[in-house]
Amino acid sequence: MTTNNDPLATTKAELLELELELTQRLEEMDRSDSRPKMDSAVGRLTFMDEYQQHQMAEHGRRNVESQLGRVHAALARVGDGTYGKCARCGVDIPPERLEFMPEASHCVQCHSRA
């Protein structure tokens, strides 16, 4: 049974899907240990390469974590009925923006000013 009369049902499903996807990505990152191995018999250049890869992986991980945080916040807003409103100025966030980025908490203007 589907409830088409709840406009937020699709949004909520999308957010939950996104949450699952991001959680899985974090788990994958945890499995592939990218930490540089000091004790392995690699040359200095190789070590630097590994170190750089590690830095990039860390950066990617932080991005995923912060997006996951925004998804959680968006789900909370769906729950309390403030979803789709800019958290700063209170205007309705354009549907095109929410479609592109369902976890968005600010309108484009406030986002660029933040």
Ligand SMILES: [Zn+2]
């Ligand atoms: Zn705003």
